[in-house]
Amino acid sequence: MRRSIATVCLSGTLEDKLAAAAGAGFDGVEIFENDLLACPLTPEEIAGRCADLGLAVELYQPFRDFEAVPEELHRRNLRRAAHKFALARRLGADTVLVCSSVAPEAVDDDALAAAQLRALGELAAEHGVRVAYEALAWGKHVRTWERSAELVLRADHPAVGLCLDSFHVLSRGGDIAGITEFPAEKLFFLQLADAPHMRMDVLQWSRHHRLFPGQGAFDLAGFTSRVLAAGYEGPLSLEVFNDVFRQAPPGRAAVDAMRSLIVLEEACVRRAPATADTAEARRFAEPPPPAPAPEGFAFVELAVDAESGTEVARTLAATGFAHIGQHRSKPVELWQQGDARVLLNATGSSRAAIGAFAVETGDPEGAARRATALLAPALPRTRGAAEADLTSVAAPDGTAVFFCRTGAADGWLGDFILSGSPGPGRTGITAIDHLGLAQPFDAFDEATLFYRSLFGLAPEHDAELAAPFGLVRSRAVTDPRRRLRLLLDGTVLRRGSWAPAVPDPQHVVFATGDIFRTARALRERGAPVLDVPANYYDDLDARLALDPGLLAALREHNVFYDRDGDAEYFHLCTPILGSRVFFEFVQRSPGYHGYGTANAPVRMAAHRAAHSCARG
Numbered sequence: 001m002r003r004s005i006a007t008v009c010l011s012g013t014l015e016d017k018l019a020a021a022a023g024a025g026f027d028g029v030e031i032f033e034n035d036l037l038a039c040p041l042t043p044e045e046i047a048g049r050c051a052d053l054g055l056a057v058e059l060y061q062p063f064r065d066f067e068a069v070p071e072e073l074h075r076r077n078l079r080r081a082a083h084k085f086a087l088a089r090r091l092g093a094d095t096v097l098v099c100s101s102v103a104p105e106a107v108d109d110d111a112l113a114a115a116q117l118r119a120l121g122e123l124a125a126e127h128g129v130r131v132a133y134e135a136l137a138w139g140k141h142v143r144t145w146e147r148s149a150e151l152v153l154r155a156d157h158p159a160v161g162l163c164l165d166s167f168h169v170l171s172r173g174g175d176i177a178g179i180t181e182f183p184a185e186k187l188f189f190l191q192l193a194d195a196p197h198m199r200m201d202v203l204q205w206s207r208h209h210r211l212f213p214g215q216g217a218f219d220l221a222g223f224t225s226r227v228l229a230a231g232y233e234g235p236l237s238l239e240v241f242n243d244v245f246r247q248a249p250p251g252r253a254a255v256d257a258m259r260s261l262i263v264l265e266e267a268c269v270r271r272a273p274a275t276a277d278t279a280e281a282r283r284f285a286e287p288p289p290p291a292p293a294p295e296g297f298a299f300v301e302l303a304v305d306a307e308s309g310t311e312v313a314r315t316l317a318a319t320g321f322a323h324i325g326q327h328r329s330k331p332v333e334l335w336q337q338g339d340a341r342v343l344l345n346a347t348g349s350s351r352a353a354i355g356a357f358a359v360e361t362g363d364p365e366g367a368a369r370r371a372t373a374l375l376a377p378a379l380p381r382t383r384g385a386a387e388a389d390l391t392s393v394a395a396p397d398g399t400a401v402f403f404c405r406t407g408a409a410d411g412w413l414g415d416f417i418l419s420g421s422p423g424p425g426r427t428g429i430t431a432i433d434h435l436g437l438a439q440p441f442d443a444f445d446e447a448t449l450f451y452r453s454l455f456g457l458a459p460e461h462d463a464e465l466a467a468p469f470g471l472v473r474s475r476a477v478t479d480p481r482r483r484l485r486l487l488l489d490g491t492v493l494r495r496g497s498w499a500p501a502v503p504d505p506q507h508v509v510f511a512t513g514d515i516f517r518t519a520r521a522l523r524e525r526g527a528p529v530l531d532v533p534a535n536y537y538d539d540l541d542a543r544l545a546l547d548p549g550l551l552a553a554l555r556e557h558n559v560f561y562d563r564d565g566d567a568e569y570f571h572l573c574t575p576i577l578g579s580r581v582f583f584e585f586v587q588r589s590p591g592y593h594g595y596g597t598a599n600a601p602v603r604m605a606a607h608r609a610a611h612s613c614a615r616g
């Protein structure tokens with residue numbers, strides 16, 4: 001099916017938007033009136049530009065406040081429409097979107113609305129265009145897709161059809177089952193947008209918070225599948241009003257948008273009946289290779305400079321890691337305890353940050369092909385003659401993501417000269433439990449979709465915290481078997497200059513089967529542990545009435561505690577190492593799937609206190 005994007009989704013001038021849409025591989029665009037008005041090119045020149053870029057002009061929009069008005073206003077509306085229809089033709093668009101009226105003059109009269117839409121269809125046909133009628137969720141009288149559909153049927157004109165917009169339909173939580181029954185020849189256009197669940201005025205929700213499919217909470221695959229089942233043949237067109245995307249680099253936003261469509265199409269194909277050589281499946285481009293089953297983390301790589309490298313290495317040693325390998329050609333050290341592997345990479349000049357991580361999977365080549373199909377930017381790599389050919393891609397936050405099969409004969413471990421063994425876990429660490437990846441404000445939704453789609457992860461936890469320097473949102477994504485857990489943090493609002501630029505330091509979180517054994521071992525080895533304020537433990541006592549012995553042990557070892565039913569979570573942290581990373585050690589009981597998020601504000605303040613005091 002054709003893939004289209006509304007120019008309103010992207011930042012910049014119309015020329016910027018068209019170039020970005022074409023660059024990301026879209027087949028067509030919806031041209032928004034405001035983008036046209038502000039453009040120095042004539043409509044014919046815009047049509048030419050689109051043709052040169054390989055873009056069809058799928059739709060011109062919006063034409064507002066037309067139907068169900070007194071006769072005199074109706075005549076003026078038709079005159080207005082004639083101008084727009086002529087303009088659409090000059091742009092090369094054969095469809096004009098008409099959204100349901102919000103005008104005070106509009107009356108609640110279906111017969112009148114249908115008659116006037118029919119007259120509009122007649123006029124459109126004279127201009128060689130069609131009218132796609134869309135119910136705005138906040139229209140004066142027409143707010144539901146069912147009512148817009150009834151009016152289209154009642155207008156009964158070949159140039160009058162329906163535009164379905166997933167936001168307007170799904171934001172109202174109405175019934176969508178009937179969509180499959182709507183006559184295909186009157187389904188003129190399909191606009192797709194996701195959104196987070198929000199309790200707010202629907203117009204504000206729509207104009208500021210729409211997201212690309214897969215980034216919000218709506219069931220876009222369920223919705224789209226129904227429209228396709230009805231026989232819709234037009235383009236899948238993204239129409240996303242979003243304050244962050246409006247100021248994002250358009251090329252990058254367009255790629256994010258295209259990734260969302262590829263993933264949506266994949267989900268629709270998967271939902272199609274098992275006889276999948278159905279027309280449905282064949283209407284789409286080849287889907288990407290399936291998401292690999294992640295087995296966990298092969299390694300995490302910290303980028304360090306000389307000074308932070310020394311500090312991180314000292315901390316790794318104190319937390320019981322062994323330095324067991326040296327890269328053959330680069331200043332990269334391999335540290336390991338249990339199945340937790342940490343690389344220290346001193347090729348750059350970073351003051352300690354997560355530069356990369358590797359996902360362990362049985363099919364790294366398939367994972368890399370999927371990443372490429374999902375437009376993940378491949379990272380260039382220099383490698384020595386005998387070194388493993390590791391593919392890596394750049395996540396939106398700049399983190400390099402590798403795909404690895406550690407046990408393979410030609411695997412990445414062969415790049416290291418091994419000089420020791422990880423031995424039995426000296427402080428009880430068994431593996432990497434999760435990574436906490438702080439996201440730049442502008443990259444949060446893009447990053448969620450990126451990580452989810454590459455590895456087949458789903459969000460399982462979303463929280464908003466009042467942190468010391470402002471609101472922080474935290475979203476965990478994980479695979480169905482919970483082998484790969486990523487915790488994405490970002491700020492809810494763009495930060496001011498008082499707050500630290502990074503909302504929350506990145507963290508590498510190690511799993512232990514016995515937090516107090518680990519805590520004692522860390523103490524014996526002189527590992528630095530973050531001090532937790534006494535007030536925190538007083539509050540724990542008040543809230544949870546913990547066993548006094550347990551509470552005393554938590555207090556003594558600076559261990560945070562969380563509980564979900566009977567399932568418990570214990571965690572303690574190092575101070576910040578270098579400028580923006582820390583280690584955390586966690587024990588989770590089998591039924592606990594959270595991240596101790598309620599403790600995060602206390603932890604952030606404690607990090608700040610320790611960091612300011614250490615740096616003077």
Ligand SMILES: O=C(O)c1ccc(O)c(O)c1
Pocket residue numbers: 061062097099134136165191206207239
């Ligand atoms: O917010 C609006 O006005 C508006 C305009 C056109 C659309 O297609 C839409 O979904 C919303």
Ligand SMILES: [Mg+2]
Pocket residue numbers: 134165191239
């Ligand atoms: Mg719309």
